[in-house]
Amino acid sequence: IRYLSKRRQERIQLIGDLLHREGFDLALLQEVWSEQDYSDLKAKLGSCYPFSHYFRSGVIGSGLCVFSRFPILDTLLYQYSLNGYPYMLQHGDWFCGKSVGLVILKISGILFNVYVTHLHAEYCREKDAYLPHRLVQAWELAQFIRHTSKAADVVLLGGDLNMHPEDVGIRLLRGWTGLRDAFAEATHFEGCEDGCTLIPKNCFTVKAELLPFPLGIRIDYILYKASSSFTVTCEELRTTTGTAPGRDIPFSDHEAVMATLLIRRQGRAVGAAPSTDEPALAEVVTEARTEVSVGLRAARQQRYSKGRMAVRALRLLLLQPTAALGALAGLGAQQPFPKLSFSLLAFLAVGILLLATALHLFHTMEVKKLQGTEEQMGMALRALRE
Amino acid sequence: IRYLSKRRQERIQLIGDLLHREGFDLALLQEVWSEQDYSDLKAKLGSCYPFSHYFRSGVIGSGLCVFSRFPILDTLLYQYSLNGYPYMLQHGDWFCGKSVGLVILKISGILFNVYVTHLHAEYCREKDAYLPHRLVQAWELAQFIRHTSKAADVVLLGGDLNMHPEDVGIRLLRGWTGLRDAFAEATHFEGCEDGCTLIPKNCFTVKAELLPFPLGIRIDYILYKASSSFTVTCEELRTTTGTAPGRDIPFSDHEAVMATLLIRRQGRAVGAAPSTDEPALAEVVTEARTEVSVGLRAARQQRYSKGRMAVRALRLLLLQPTAALGALAGLGAQQPFPKLSFSLLAFLAVGILLLATALHLFHTMEVKKLQGTEEQMGMALRALRE
Numbered sequence: 001i002r003y004l005s006k007r008r009q010e011r012i013q014l015i016g017d018l019l020h021r022e023g024f025d026l027a028l029l030q031e032v033w034s035e036q037d038y039s040d041l042k043a044k045l046g047s048c049y050p051f052s053h054y055f056r057s058g059v060i061g062s063g064l065c066v067f068s069r070f071p072i073l074d075t076l077l078y079q080y081s082l083n084g085y086p087y088m089l090q091h092g093d094w095f096c097g098k099s100v101g102l103v104i105l106k107i108s109g110i111l112f113n114v115y116v117t118h119l120h121a122e123y124c125r126e127k128d129a130y131l132p133h134r135l136v137q138a139w140e141l142a143q144f145i146r147h148t149s150k151a152a153d154v155v156l157l158g159g160d161l162n163m164h165p166e167d168v169g170i171r172l173l174r175g176w177t178g179l180r181d182a183f184a185e186a187t188h189f190e191g192c193e194d195g196c197t198l199i200p201k202n203c204f205t206v207k208a209e210l211l212p213f214p215l216g217i218r219i220d221y222i223l224y225k226a227s228s229s230f231t232v233t234c235e236e237l238r239t240t241t242g243t244a245p246g247r248d249i250p251f252s253d254h255e256a257v258m259a260t261l262l263i264r265r266q267g268r269a270v271g272a273a274p275s276t277d278e279p280a281l282a283e284v285v286t287e288a289r290t291e292v293s294v295g296l297r298a299a300r301q302q303r304y305s306k307g308r309m310a311v312r313a314l315r316l317l318l319l320q321p322t323a324a325l326g327a328l329a330g331l332g333a334q335q336p337f338p339k340l341s342f343s344l345l346a347f348l349a350v351g352i353l354l355l356a357t358a359l360h361l362f363h364t365m366e367v368k369k370l371q372g373t374e375e376q377m378g379m380a381l382r383a384l385r386e
Numbered sequence: 387i388r389y390l391s392k393r394r395q396e397r398i399q400l401i402g403d404l405l406h407r408e409g410f411d412l413a414l415l416q417e418v419w420s421e422q423d424y425s426d427l428k429a430k431l432g433s434c435y436p437f438s439h440y441f442r443s444g445v446i447g448s449g450l451c452v453f454s455r456f457p458i459l460d461t462l463l464y465q466y467s468l469n470g471y472p473y474m475l476q477h478g479d480w481f482c483g484k485s486v487g488l489v490i491l492k493i494s495g496i497l498f499n500v501y502v503t504h505l506h507a508e509y510c511r512e513k514d515a516y517l518p519h520r521l522v523q524a525w526e527l528a529q530f531i532r533h534t535s536k537a538a539d540v541v542l543l544g545g546d547l548n549m550h551p552e553d554v555g556i557r558l559l560r561g562w563t564g565l566r567d568a569f570a571e572a573t574h575f576e577g578c579e580d581g582c583t584l585i586p587k588n589c590f591t592v593k594a595e596l597l598p599f600p601l602g603i604r605i606d607y608i609l610y611k612a613s614s615s616f617t618v619t620c621e622e623l624r625t626t627t628g629t630a631p632g633r634d635i636p637f638s639d640h641e642a643v644m645a646t647l648l649i650r651r652q653g654r655a656v657g658a659a660p661s662t663d664e665p666a667l668a669e670v671v672t673e674a675r676t677e678v679s680v681g682l683r684a685a686r687q688q689r690y691s692k693g694r695m696a697v698r699a700l701r702l703l704l705l706q707p708t709a710a711l712g713a714l715a716g717l718g719a720q721q722p723f724p725k726l727s728f729s730l731l732a733f734l735a736v737g738i739l740l741l742a743t744a745l746h747l748f749h750t751m752e753v754k755k756l757q758g759t760e761e762q763m764g765m766a767l768r769a770l771r772e
Contacts, residue, residue, distance in 0.1 A: 055758070056754040056755065056757055056758035056761075057467070057754065057755075057758075058751060058754070059747045059750050059751050059754075061754065072765075073769065074529075074532075074533075074765070074766075074769075075762060075765070076529050076530070076533050077467075077758065078464065079465070079467060081443075081463075081465060095747075097751070102533070143460075143462050144462070146460075147460075147462050147488070147533075147534045148533045148534055150536045150537035151536035151537065339726055340725050340726050340729060343726060343729065343730055344729055344733075347729075347730075347733040347737075351733075351736075351737070361445045361481075364445050365444060365445050365483070368442040368443065368444070368445075368447065369442065369443075371442055372441070372442035372443075372463070375442075376461060379458075379460070379461070380460075383459065383460075
């Protein structure tokens with residue numbers, strides 16, 4: 001983030017150097033909040049990554065961009081319908097308009113659907129108020145991938161999912177899309193222990209948050225799957241390990257994940273993908289749906305309390321002219337009419353009325369979205385059971 | 387709209403009767419703003435349309451719902467990234483969270499992707515301030531259909547597009563997706579002249595808006611296309627014609643569009659779809675892009691002026707303590723310190739500051755979205771030219 005992030009330009013330069021040196025086929029970046037940084041990278045990497053795309057969204061931007069050695073044929077952006085609260089300024093997620101970006105590439109005649117995303121952060125694991133929103137995002141991500149990837153030979157998803165490998169959201173995403181985790185499947189692995197991407201050793205991470213996890217946590221992923229005529233395997237997976245080689249700072253607060261994937265055309269198309277374990281998947285969807293329901297109850301409560309606040313402010317406001325008339329009519333003749341405090345009170349009432357109404361509308365939208373997701377998950381469950 | 391629409395319940399009942407009597411395979415409704423109305427229709431139509439879905443979105447709701455004789459396999463909602471302005475309360479579009487809903491059906495082994503949508507209204511054709519937003523919506527609709535329909539045998543789109551048949555948005559949508567207009571292709575037609583769906587004869591339409599169009603306008607559509615292994619033809623197209631049979635009121639302010647489509651499996655799959663006229667398509671995309679650029683300039687101007695207003699309010703606010711200190715220090719000793727007007731001014735400054743900041747953020751998002759669409763259209767143009 002411009003002006004806020006420490007040694008930002010230096011790190012963008014380090015990231016550019018790394019991308020240049022490694023010469024990947026494809027690089028997916030998140031949290032590139034400054035479009036200037038994207039332009040700088042684009043200028044620097046033009047020779048080795050002639051194709052790139054920056055996804056614009058929200059107030060600040062989605063932060064998502066892609067650099068590619070191969071032509072980008074098309075792009076599409078899907079903005080998640082829920083993404084935290086605009087009044088949680090200290091968490092800022094709402095302002096980024098968190099999204100999933102799709103780029104379509106053709107490499108050696110193979111059609112790739114590549115998704116890059118960044119889900120809502122987890123600020124407190126014990127009492128994660130954003131879990132329902134993140135689950136709605138994971139569900140929308142899974143649905144978006146399912147519906148847009150039907151013509152693709154290979155599907156890749158990379159990004160900061162802000163979920164631990166065993167969390168319900170990641171199980172939902174993997175189960176519902178059939179995507180596989182490159183870390184779990186890699187033949188060779190090199191990097192932070194357990195594939196962690198947020199480690200205490202990194203000087204930009206918040207140490208207190210990682211106290212229960214001395215090795216760090218794994219929240220950044222590369223996932224993949226192939227259509228029935230192809231196979232994908234992960235030959236090698238690597239992560240960066242804290243500081244950049246020969247420097248005193250790391251590239252980013254998260255460690256980069258780098259995968260070497262082997263894609264093979266199958267002699268004959270296999271009829272159907274290996275059938276997923278449907279009872280297990282139904283269990284995951286049920287678990288996710290329960291969490292969404294919890295969020296729905298909370299959102300309904302918020303909608304109600306904000307509505308009540310608006311009504312009270314309105315009543316206070318309506319009381320003013322009555323009281324003023326009373327005072328003028330001589331009821332308060334003993335004391336002078338307190339004009340100043342009266343007008344202050346009226347302004348306060350107007351302010352509260354506007355704020356409470358805006359929040360009431362916001363939570364009405366939240367309720368609708370959570371309700372819609374709960375219903376969709378219910379539909380998925382019925383389909384699974386049949 | 388509850389409490390606002392005239393004879394609402396009676397008309398919902400008439401619509402239910404019509405749907406029941408006609409026994410369609412599929413009905414796509416728009417502007418069903420009240421979920422209660424949807425529930426009433428659902429209860430009434432359970433026997434002939436056992437499957438249905440209501441798309442939830444925005445503050446009021448998307449207003450979109452689907453009734454089907456065949457099981458709905460899956461659904462997905464895509465909310466348009468631009469949809470008017472929240473402060474244009476009299477136009478209300480922003481609050482509906484205008485979207486496109488997708489339902490997936492299988493009928494006799496044929497996979498249908500059915501899209502239902504409602505684009506931003508046109509309030510003034512001569513000076514249509516919402517044209518860039520509607521074009522962004524038409525583009526996102528086209529992109530969403532392209533990316534999600536690749537596995538479908540047949541694609542159907544129905545809805546209130548708020549565009550005349552020759553408007554750039556509809557040409558863009560048709561050109562970019564390959565969808566065909568049922569009205570233009572129908573073997574038999576029965577209904578309002580020229581297929582109009584907003585006619586002066588309908589007692590709920592605003593007569594003044596239709597003055598330049600004595601026959602009315604056609605802004606509601608059924609569009610379709612088939613994959614290479616199928617063909618679709620429109621056997622018959624009908625519209626309602628003002629008042630419901632035997633009643634003094636029409637079903638709605640728009641006339642309903644009813645199509646009988648014939649879908650045939652092709653003996654052998656044709657290699658590629660009939661190639662579209664690429665230079666003509668490039669021309670349409672260029673025309674649309676120019677309109678989006680006009681919108682982008684206006685949005686930038688708005689963002690700038692709202693930012694300036696916020697800065698001025700902040701300056702006014704900072705002036706207050708200075709002036710107050712000055713007054714207390716005796717500079718204004720002649721006159722009593724005007725506490726009341728000072729506090730009123732401070733409140734006013736805070737109010738303007740908050741409002742201008744919110745609007746500045748809103749227009750920042752608008753700029754990003756218009757810019758993103760302009761860029762995407764540019765990418766499409768390059769692809770077309772190559």
